[in-house]
Amino acid sequence: MKNHEIRIREANKTDVPRIVEMLADDVLGKSREQSTPELNDVYVHAFNDIDKDPNATILLACSGENIVGCMQINILANLSRTGTKRGQIEGVRVDSVMRGQGVGAFLMDAAIDYCKQHGCGLMQLTTDARRPESAKFYDKYGFVASHIGYKLTL
Amino acid sequence: MKNHEIRIREANKTDVPRIVEMLADDVLGKSREQSTPELNDVYVHAFNDIDKDPNATILLACSGENIVGCMQINILANLSRTGTKRGQIEGVRVDSVMRGQGVGAFLMDAAIDYCKQHGCGLMQLTTDARRPESAKFYDKYGFVASHIGYKLTL
Numbered sequence: 286m287k288n289h290e291i292r293i294r295e296a297n298k299t300d301v302p303r304i305v306e307m308l309a310d311d312v313l314g315k316s317r318e319q320s321t322p323e324l325n326d327v328y329v330h331a332f333n334d335i336d337k338d339p340n341a342t343i344l345l346a347c348s349g350e351n352i353v354g355c356m357q358i359n360i361l362a363n364l365s366r367t368g369t370k371r372g373q374i375e376g377v378r379v380d381s382v383m384r385g386q387g388v389g390a391f392l393m394d395a396a397i398d399y400c401k402q403h404g405c406g407l408m409q410l411t412t413d414a415r416r417p418e419s420a421k422f423y424d425k426y427g428f429v430a431s432h433i434g435y436k437l438t439l
Numbered sequence: 440m441k442n443h444e445i446r447i448r449e450a451n452k453t454d455v456p457r458i459v460e461m462l463a464d465d466v467l468g469k470s471r472e473q474s475t476p477e478l479n480d481v482y483v484h485a486f487n488d489i490d491k492d493p494n495a496t497i498l499l500a501c502s503g504e505n506i507v508g509c510m511q512i513n514i515l516a517n518l519s520r521t522g523t524k525r526g527q528i529e530g531v532r533v534d535s536v537m538r539g540q541g542v543g544a545f546l547m548d549a550a551i552d553y554c555k556q557h558g559c560g561l562m563q564l565t566t567d568a569r570r571p572e573s574a575k576f577y578d579k580y581g582f583v584a585s586h587i588g589y590k591l592t593l
Contacts, residue, residue, distance in 0.1 A: 319521060328522050331523075334524070357517065359513070359515055361529070362495065363530065364459065364462060364497075365529070367471070367482070369485075372593075373527075375519070406593055407590060407592055407593060409591070411565060411587060414586060420587055423589045427591060431590055433574055433584050434588040435585075436582065436583050436585055437563070437583070439554060439555055439562060
């Protein structure tokens with residue numbers, strides 16, 4: 286696959302089932318996501334919240350008509366670091382049959398462009414420590430693993 | 440100090456200089472923040488972006504008239520974990536003379552209430568690995584250090 290065959294676009298509501306399929310196609314996601322018809326409304330509701338937030342978007346990597354990668358970006362205004370706006374990355378997935386072919390880097394390049402266009406001076410993300418391959422990708426890409434990522438279930 | 444003497448409120452524009460003072464009063468923040476008159480406008484501009492975002496706020500812990508702690512919260516809609524909304528915490532500080540007296544826990548309790556009221560099922564934050572005391576606080580509070588936190592300067 287050559288990267289120039291990949292096209293980036295923002296997601297819309299009709300993409301939700303495919304995004305959920307990708308979120309579930311993952312060693313951790315498979316136990317967290319359930320793409321049943323009953324739950325589809327829950328995901329669509331969540332998508333609508335993202336869609337109506339001017340500081341949030343989901344970028345998709347497409348190969349022809351096929352969605353092969355996704356990544357959510359939130360632009361976070363912040364006082365710290367002399368008021369530096371941050372681009373936060375969530376929910377990164379590449380189709381399992383397309384991994385290792387540069388789709389992730391292509392998506393991240395697009396995310397950097399998006400964040401710069403939106404005035405960010407910093408990007409940030411966390412990756413589950415049980416995903417060593419993801420950590421290797423971010424290390425290689427140039428991200429610095431300076432922080433500990435905490436979660437609290439409410 | 441008794442916790443019931445602490446009051447929580449949302450920040451407004453006139454609080455910006457004091458918040459910046461607290462952000463700078465920190466082993467890492469002291470090299471990142473500069474509370475000069477010239478930079479005040481930059482911080483106020485960043486505050487205005489937070490203030491006009493319905494999914495962002497800064498909570499302050501106040502002891503009488505004194506602001507003794509601060510914490511930014513962003514409510515992030517998300518598709519993953521069956522569309523679970525997340526409350527993200529940024530820029531946590533407690534006045535250096537008030538540390539170890541429960542102000543941080545009081546702020547975090549208020550943040551949890553805020554996040555629950557805003558429909559979140561998860562809270563998340565990262566802490567710089569060079570702040571072991573902060574990590575101890577989050578461990579003790581019940582946060583799980585499951586993730587690696589990456590940053591990329593743009």
